[in-house]
Amino acid sequence: xxxxxxxxxxxxxxxxxxxxxxxxxxxxxxxxxxxxxxxxxxxxxxxxxxxxxxxxxxxxxxxxxxxxxxxxxxxxxxxxxxxxxxxxxxxxxxxxxxxxxxxxxxxxxxxxxxxxxxxxxxxxxxxxxxxxxxxxxxxxxxxxxxxxxxxxxxxxxxxxxxxxxxxxxxxxxxxxxxxxxxxxx
Amino acid sequence: xxxxxxxxxxxxxxxxxxxxxxxxxxxxxxxxxxxxxxxxxxxxxxxxxxxxxxxxxxxxxxxxxxxxxxxxxxxxxxxxxxxxxxxxxxxxxxxxxxxxxxxxxxxxxxxxxxxxxxxxxxxxxxxxxxxxxxxxxxxxxxxxxxxxxxxxxxxxxxxxxxxxxxxxxxxxxxxxxxxxxxxxx
DNA sequence: TACAATTTTCAGAAATTTCTGAAAGTTAAG
DNA sequence: CTTAACTTTCAGAAATTTCTGAAAATTGTA
Numbered sequence: 001x002x003x004x005x006x007x008x009x010x011x012x013x014x015x016x017x018x019x020x021x022x023x024x025x026x027x028x029x030x031x032x033x034x035x036x037x038x039x040x041x042x043x044x045x046x047x048x049x050x051x052x053x054x055x056x057x058x059x060x061x062x063x064x065x066x067x068x069x070x071x072x073x074x075x076x077x078x079x080x081x082x083x084x085x086x087x088x089x090x091x092x093x094x095x096x097x098x099x100x101x102x103x104x105x106x107x108x109x110x111x112x113x114x115x116x117x118x119x120x121x122x123x124x125x126x127x128x129x130x131x132x133x134x135x136x137x138x139x140x141x142x143x144x145x146x147x148x149x150x151x152x153x154x155x156x157x158x159x160x161x162x163x164x165x166x167x168x169x170x171x172x173x174x175x176x177x178x179x180x181x182x183x184x185x
Numbered sequence: 186x187x188x189x190x191x192x193x194x195x196x197x198x199x200x201x202x203x204x205x206x207x208x209x210x211x212x213x214x215x216x217x218x219x220x221x222x223x224x225x226x227x228x229x230x231x232x233x234x235x236x237x238x239x240x241x242x243x244x245x246x247x248x249x250x251x252x253x254x255x256x257x258x259x260x261x262x263x264x265x266x267x268x269x270x271x272x273x274x275x276x277x278x279x280x281x282x283x284x285x286x287x288x289x290x291x292x293x294x295x296x297x298x299x300x301x302x303x304x305x306x307x308x309x310x311x312x313x314x315x316x317x318x319x320x321x322x323x324x325x326x327x328x329x330x331x332x333x334x335x336x337x338x339x340x341x342x343x344x345x346x347x348x349x350x351x352x353x354x355x356x357x358x359x360x361x362x363x364x365x366x367x368x369x370x
Numbered sequence: 371t372a373c374a375a376t377t378t379t380c381a382g383a384a385a386t387t388t389c390t391g392a393a394a395g396t397t398a399a400g
Numbered sequence: 401c402t403t404a405a406c407t408t409t410c411a412g413a414a415a416t417t418t419c420t421g422a423a424a425a426t427t428g429t430a
Contacts, residue, residue: 004306004307004309004310004313006300006303006305006306006310006313006314006317007309007310007313009296009300010296010297010300010313010317013292013293013296014293017289017292017293020207020288020289021289022205024417024418025418026418026419035316035320036312036313036316036317037313038312042376043376043377044376052419052420053419053420053421054377054420054421055377055378055379055380055419055420055421055422056418056419056420058377058378058379059378059379059418059419061377062378079375079376079427079428079429080375080376080377081376081377088319089316089319089320089323090323093323093327103205104202104205104206107198107202108198108199108202111194111195111198112195115191115194115195118191120191121189121191122189124189124192125189125191125192127221127223128189128191128192128195128221128222129191131220131221131274132191132195132221134273134274135220135274138274138275138278141343141346141347142278142346144346144349145345145346148348148349148350148352151350152352152353156352156353156356158326159356159359160330160352160356161326161327161329161330162326163333164329164333165333165336167333167337167341167345168337168341170355170356170358170359171341171344171345171355173355173358173359174344174355174358209387209388210388211388211389227406228406228407229406237389237390238389238390238391239390239391239407240389240390240391240392240407240408240409240410241388241389241390243407243408243409244388244389244408244409246407247408264397264398264399264405264406265405265406265407266406266407371430372429372430373428373429373430374427374428374429374430375426375427375428375429376425376426376427376428377424377425377426377427378423378424378425378426379422379423379424379425380420380421380422380423380424381420381421381422381423382419382420382421383418383419383420383421384417384418384419384420385416385417385418385419386415386416386417386418387414387415387416387417388413388414388415388416389412389413389414389415390410390411390412390413390414391410391411391412391413392409392410392411393408393409393410393411394407394408394409394410395406395407395408395409396405396406396407396408397404397405397406397407398403398404398405398406399402399403399404399405400401400402400403400404
């Protein structure tokens with residue numbers, strides 16, 4: 001397990017970016033390495049390639065499993081656990097997207113729902129609640145939209161993402177053509 | 186500056202979530218407080234309300250300004266700097282979205298562009314580069330899409346986000362009606 | 371069951387991030 | 401220019417997160 005300088009740079013960068021993407025440096029590195037490495041890797045190989053402790057690898061793999069980003073494999077005649085990235089790049093991106101939606105939106109939605117149940121006690125409270133309601137409505141919409149996007153199949157997702165400013169035109173079209181798709185069929 | 190228990194809970198939660206959203210606890214708290222508080226607040230008021238040091242407030246405000254999330258105001262006859270959240274909830278969300286796109290995607294795109302310029306030295310390198318190209322293509326597309334979304338005006342954005350599974354139908358419609366919007370006009 | 375291979379756990383160490391508060395810097399007003 | 405009001409800076413302290421490595425737990429095999 002020697003990394004080419006290419007792979008090295010890729011892996012180190014994903015380590016740096018890790019924290020911005022929701023995991024820590026070594027988890028980011030492990031994910032990157034499993035993503036570009038065509039063969040399954042076991043914990044010792046990961047530890048050796050990334051120069052981190054065996055225990056750290058174990059914790060990192062646990063985390064990557066919680067994110068559903070890795071897959072466990074077994075090689076015949078070998079008792080070690082081997083891991084690969086779970087699916088294609090698109091699959092991985094989708095999974096990261098879904099997990100982040102869960103972690104970044106759901107807790108806040110839950111809290112806001114609770115807070116909005118309370119009767120405001122005074123003027124200041126009422127104003128604050130108005131804002132909270134706005135925040136809630138927006139995050140709720142965003143959450144649903146994110147959900148919709150992650151359910152789209154890859155063809156539609158590609159189509160949508162490639163529309164560019166054509167989106168406006170399509171939305172306009174929707175308004176004009178009454179009945180939407182049924183008419184077009 | 187006394188916070189109602191509602192506001193308190195909201196502010197503390199945004200503090201906790203802060204790290205997931207790209208800033209630290211106190212920056213998250215400051216942002217939350219400025220968002221629900223109708224009046225501009227000065228640094229001393231923030232420090233007092235959040236029970237943090239004056240220096241920390243100064244650093245936090247600097248960060249919020251870097252994110253373009255706060256606006257500076259001056260009250261007549263008062264030399265202190267007063268801050269409010271920069272715009273409506275939608276404005277704020279859009280800004281956070283844009284800033285995060287910049288911070289989470291751009292550095293990686295830059296690195297991948299560089300790495301992909303190198304000629305692969307061997308088989309392993311070539312395979313790794315294929316993967317990197319896939320990652321690049323996906324992130325590039327995502328980046329452009331995020332850009333498109335943040336340029337949409339609020340009406341279109343709302344329309345789009347409310348489509349739900351209707352998105353597929355609309356995309357299908359696009360395929361059927363040749364010429365897109367121009368036809369519908 | 372016994373054992374060796376492997377993985378997981380977790381207390382403490384190390385690294386990193388955040389925070390404080392005093393000092394330095396800036397700015398407006400007289 | 402001087403002063404007072406205010407803001408920023410930043411070295412070190414505190415808090416938090418991450419990492420290590422040895423011990424405990426688990427698992428497959430004979």
